[in-house]
Amino acid sequence: MAKTIEGLYYSESHEWVRIEGEYGYVGITDYAQQAMGNIVYVDMPEEDDEFTAGEEFGAVESVKAASDLISPVSGVVEEINNDLEDKPELINQDAYSAWIMKIRLTNPEEKDSLMDATAYAAFCEKEQ
Amino acid sequence: MSFPYFPHTDTDIKGMLERIGVKSLDELYGEVPDEVIYKGDYDLPDAMPEMEIRRYFENLDKQNRRLTVFCGCGAYDHYSPAVIPAIISRGEFLTAYTPYQAEISQGTLRYIFEFQTMIAGLTGMDCANASMYDGATSAAEAMLMAMAATKKKSRILVSGTMPANVIETVSTYAKYHGFGMDVIPEDGGVTDKKSMADELLAGDVAGILVPSVNRYGIIEDLSGLADAVHVSKGLLAVYSDPSVLAVIRTPGEWGADIACGDAQPLGIPLNFGGPYVGFLACRKELVRKLPGRIVGATTDIDGKRAFVLTLQAREQHIRREKANSNICSNQSLMALYVTIYLSLMGKEGMRRVNDLSYGGAHYLHKRLLETGKFSEAFEGKPFLKEFTLRTSLPAEKLHAALAAKGYLAAMPMGDDLVSFCVTEKRTREEIDKLVELIKTVEP
């Protein structure tokens, strides 16, 4: 059973965002990492890249699959999680602490169109 | 009619049809609309027994004329050692598929790993893929790679001194894929670096493609290009004949991000243009943008060293329309030619091949100038085995006259320029004969 965490916002493409002030931390959900299996590579954006909500910002790869990363929110990349370069398995170990990018939000209201933990858990159930 | 490749006896067919529950072979196509079933005779020759097939090709073979080759232009007449056909013809290599089932494909996987190592070594790059179709398509893929690896860029620059067939192939890919391509004019037979630098200032260039030895045979000085293109966050791709990279400055040493080219000069016969083998090598940071098959080292569950196709998540069968390339194969067997060739040659053999080619080419160059029918086209420009001269003779006529006497030489290069090439296979006697023959060609 995949984990969800209260207080995060979730997208239908299985990314989460944690809002801290004017910043959002974005990663993929536990459900997504389970579906991928062993993650071998994270194709990360660069600092200062700009994304709008719904836009691709990278990809995660396992041995036999690749999945695009879709930004749940709009903003400018402030920082990327360099630890994932050498240790992509951090996502498998704990999907909610292994954030992929920290983004300066340009439209914080967007979080309202995302799911909360309960809604997302129900969404995953249905998808299965 | 019996046929040696179809093992079915009438009894076999009858029994098999019974198990399937149909009455005839035709009934196996029962669902196919009748109007698309082809009922006529195929417009083909009558079936030939093996001896007639051999005779057919022997007759065809006689329609070709074997020439003494003093021409390169992308296909080089180097010596191919006897070991190569002996190994290549082994059915275990020849009739294997792509090594998906690694447990029973370690032979293929290992030689590809060796090939990757040798190409990386010759080009001075960190890593290489399992090979591409040919040089021209490897250059096109290098440019697709540059577009994929850079952001917000819309065009590439190609040096006008690149071989014409490579420029044309890259331009076809650019046209349909939808990125711009500008050809940078040459200056005195070499890439006009000043004009290249000016174009780079626009900031929209994903990559530049330049030759290490150009279409005239000139060894280009590529200094400064890597810095110039890196300032605007583009990539430098260098196109090479890997045989000469054993002695001349490598793409890696010029600071290239990508090295591409055709490895035909490394043991592959001329074959009327194919199969050859393209190569594509890069810096390690770019490996996940590198198209094509890649073999990596790992271990099996018992801890034994083993090799496997890796980084497959880049490829078309997983990424579909998001893959950077549609390539799903390599020229594996041709990569084996190259791997065996380089194993036999080693460091010293590759030096010898280049010394012999260099010596012969410079001797021919000197002798041709002495005839008075040629003059320097690019005074003082360094070359190795291939060079271009200006001739006072009509170029096409000269070329045809030599072919009629059994020599492929003086390849017309436009205007009154002609190109020559000498490999280690050409002897002093052959060179002298060619020069004597040229002396007799009337203007």
Added chain:
Amino acid sequence: MKYYDKLIFELSQNGRCGYSLPECGWDETATDISACLRRESDTRLPEVSEPDVVRHYTNLSNMNFGVDTGFYPLGSCTMKYNPKINEEVASMPGFACLHPLQPESTAQGALQLYHDLSKALSAITGMAEFSLNPFAGAHGELTGLMIMRQYHLQRGDVGRTRVIVPDSAHGTNPASAAVCGLEVVVVKSKPDGTIDTEELASLLDETIAGIMMTNPNTLGLFETEILKIAEMVHGCGGLLYYDGANFNPLLGKVRPGDMGFDILHLNLHKTFSTPHGGGGPGSGPVGVASRLAEYLPYPRVERDDDGCYHIVGSDKSAGRVSGFMGNFTVLMKAYAYILSLGKQNIKKAGALATLNANYIKESLKDCYKLPVDKLCKHEFVFDGLADKSTGVTTLDIAKRLLDYGFHAPTIYFPLLFHQSIMIEPTETESKETLDAFVSVMRKIAEEAKTEPEVLRDAPHNTPVRRLDETTAAKHPILTYFEL
């Protein structure tokens, strides 16, 4: 097969040599190249003797499996027997020594071969003209799509930038479309993998350049509505592209030109018996209907009234896609095969391939799950074992087959099923071979119930066993010097 662990670099000894070249008697050598243009770094090539090389590569070959070794039921790959006469004629010195830029008059044999093979492929497929330049199936696809785009562009129909690809298609189709600058529109297939014509109708408009199809489709089933599909696509101004990956069952039976296809590629390394060479060289000729002939890539070969052959181009050509004129010796092998078939044997080729596939299917469908129980063509797909309770996967079955001396089928493709096992026997396999395969497949189904752990750990008898692919992809080691 015996495990052998050396790499050629590990046999190297300073000063050993494997080459045999004349001494350099020239006054000038490559050391005269000025220092700033000379290589500084070591080439790091091995130094080994000739016997070292021969033994090393022979030992490597012993860890390989080919069609010459045994049965290779790899779906969609058409691993038929590769006749030896093909190899012999392709190595004739007159061709091997032929420079691609020789004057036409000195290469008439080669040009005639190119011309004759084009004509033969036209006769076999019902297409008007061919280019033999594309190097492989994927390269043929890309070339074919370039021709499709060029056709629309030359007619001023610039808005046709989308191409329809069935969801069951091989990944190469959408990848080729994308490289060609076309947007991919996916058409859903029905449960049997054939195209849903109602859904297709809803996608057709003036932005559609064409549709890419295989027929039979990836489940080995013939698209019976093909003529209707052709009419629909043509009706909206689009073209039909035939992916020749699955042409083998139609060899000698059905011509794509007669089904309404405008452009196709063939895989000479599948249908026309040329060896796969461990991944290549293949050949992917592209054939077109007559109204598209002028868009074929250049260079091309034409025969004049005097029977001489010439290399030509066309102003409207889609362009150049290869350095020279394709994988020429592969073309020779394919033509040798066509000559052996002739107008007589070709009529049997596709039918026997179809017979073999149906025979295996009928012999195993009680113990493997057959999702679509219909007549198949050259191949068919099982969705794993019929009895799913054992937890044995398609991967386990594939690996166990290696223990029994067979190559594995194509697995986990098509994506329509979770446990796809795609089996294509080809026409060159005998009933005895098929029976032996069937009996091993039944034995594996039995093992799945009685000793599933043997399957989960398979293979056991191969030079190496299951590999750690995760580490290979996470920390790639791609050259000897990184080991």
